Amino acid sequence: SQQGEEDPQALSIQEGENATMNCSYKTSINNLQWYRQNSGRGLVHLILIRSNEREKHSGRLRVTLDTSKKSSSLLITASRAADTASYFCATDSTSGTYKYIFGTGTRLKVLA
């Protein structure tokens, strides 16, 4: 399967703590995106990081990309109960098909 792997599969933390999720993928990429999905709802785009970028910030989110290791991480600082959701990474390969392949996802639970 081309699907990427995310770890941990599930993460439970206290409000105010930081949450780190990791994503590994298998092919060379153009872009990697992180999405959030609340239970039973659609996807919310968080950050896009391009293959020539190493780190990107957006508010309380920090994303890193290591193309040599084919991995990315998403850090959520000072987590809130509202951050409780599933988080997915998605990568598009350099094959020219523009397809995005999603990782397996991390289910984050932030306890108030």
Next chain:
Amino acid sequence: GAVVSQHPSWVICKSGTSVKIECRSLDFQATTMFWYRQFPKQSLMLMATSNEGSKATYEQGVEKDKFLINHASLTLSTLTVTSAHPEDSSFYICSARDEAGTGGEQYFGPGTRLTVT
């Protein structure tokens, strides 16, 4: 930002009937759209690439005769689940690629929840 809509947002149908789901890019044109399926507590699995004016490209293991895709215009792709069965119950999500965007970003629709009884 770019918006992609899906209709309906949820649908319940009886086993054996067909259901059509629409995916529209509202403020940009998209020659390429994608259809994904998501089962409960699982990730999104790419089903097919929808190409405007030509046949869709299906991922391995996806039955093209069961999941009919039509991309008749630059802003609309439809997915028809034919002869639906309970195992087709799932969350279907589309995305559309904005070729005019700087990076050809893709934008996702809100999803359609299909329940087959």
